[in-house]
Amino acid sequence: MKTANKILEYQTKGEFDFIDITEEVKKFVRGESQIKNGFVNVQTLHTTAAIILNENEPLLLEDIKKNLEKLSPGNIKYNHDDFTARTINMHPDEC
Secondary structure (H helix, E strand, O other): OOOOOOOOOOOOOOOOOOOOOHHHHHHHHHHOOOOOOOOOOOOOOOOOOOOOOOOOOOHHHHHHHHHHHOOOOOOOHHHOOOOOOOOOOOOOOOO
């Protein structure tokens, strides 16, 4: 089985940011990979990022953002942010 991979890196503009990666994935699959049939696996390597499949419709994205802000507000204390108490899943690239 033929495989190909590529790492795409992005910088977000805030806590709740959406980046449409569709064209970059299509460019890689259709051109650079030289694979004609198969599957595409897109994943994030960090726990505070997510991949969603949906239309890139601004009002929908705003609705998602508002609901994420309600679910996880930035103005409260989260236990897992206390690096003096946290002992597992620590990585050098964390704040």
